[in-house]
Ligand code: SF4
């Protein structure tokens with residue numbers, strides 16, 4: 001990774017939140033003004049999954065905003081309830097969608113997490129682990145190689161068996177791991193591929209970290225669908241993680257360094273659009289403009305970069321895509337990833353495409369926007385609570401009698417697929433690009 005203006009010098013300032021001036025990070029001023037936007041009406045409570053789980057005011061958006069205010073006022077400490085609740089929040093942003101006052105809850109909770117990281121004393125294990133696996137490629141590649149070995153040697157089967165006997169700690173979490181792809185798509189694809197029909201322009205894609213380790217097929221399908229629709233596709237091999245995993249955990253120093261690297265790399269492709277098939281990544285890349293707003297060297301470039309980012313379904317819906325000649329043969333429903341529907345307000349586009357390719361087999365999912373419990377590493381850290389959210393999602397899927405679930409985020413794909421497998425459900429969970437490309441391929 002380039003260390004030119006790597007972001008180490010751009011880190012958040014200490015003590016801002018307590019002084020009331022600045023928490024550092026995403027929003028330039030996590031100030032009392034921003035918190036004061038909340039009028040405590042409580043309209044967000046009914047959409048909040050953690051409030052539904054606990055029934056505690058402090059686990060609701062309104063309660064968390066009060067906690068933030070109390071920390072700013074210095075009436076409660078950072079460690080304890082405040083720290084717990086900021087991390088217990090899924091950052092699903094359903095409250096942001098529901099809020100009539102336009103409270104930017106996502107920015108508030110992410111700033112609060114950054115504030116916690118900056119002010120935390122002692123060894124920061126979580127930050128170290130996230131930096132190891134989501135900065136550069138060697139950490140993720142080493143972990144993926146080990147996990148593939150673990151799955152191929154049959155060791156996984158033993159662990160899964162043991163988890164049935166002793167459903168504790170790491171053993172029960174082992175059930176969440178999907179089958180890893182044999183190879184990263186970025187290792188299979190060349191840096192540029194030509195369209196299959198008359199060219200309409202050039203796009204570049206982010207292959208991502210989790211997406212490429214676990215769902216490389218979705219990346220290959222994304223490239224195929226784009227080519228099928230006349231796009232020349234760049235797959236820059238020097239791209240890095242979008243920074244969302246670190247950023248959402250409060251490590252914006254790392255997130256900024258990754259954003260700068262991606263800006264440099266993607267600019268080099270000279271693509272018109274940057275198409276991203278993972279909801280969490282596209283949401284975060286659209287926010288580079290805010291992340292680097294205070295950086296004189298990169299703020300303008302970040303603005304242009306974010307303006308070019310398009311989520312996959314958003315892109316093909318808005319630019320137009322060729323309708324496949326056939327429909328999906330099984331019953332299909334659509335799960336809305338939080339960072340797609342709440343953060344990016346992308347809902348109609350993917351749903352319309354799914355309806356189109358499913359035809360009469362489309363089934364509407366009750367509570368389609370309710371979080372599945374994945375939420376980055378939430379399902380590992382808060383396993384039991386995430387499992388309750390997953391059960392609720394699976395129940396709704398069962399009720400609509402779908403045999404295929406389409407989703408646009410690797411975390412959701414993995415979480416719902418794990419729930420279906422563990423519950424022995426007859427259910428396939430796939431990315432929209434895969435669903436579409438299967439239909440295109442069937443025409444050949
Ligand atoms: S809906 Fe908005 S204004 Fe009302 S309590 Fe929730 S965050 Fe505050």
Ligand code: SF4
Pocket residue numbers: 047048049050051059060061064088089090091092093094095096105
């Ligand atoms: S982001 Fe989600 S979990 Fe967090 S307070 Fe808002 S609705 Fe609740």
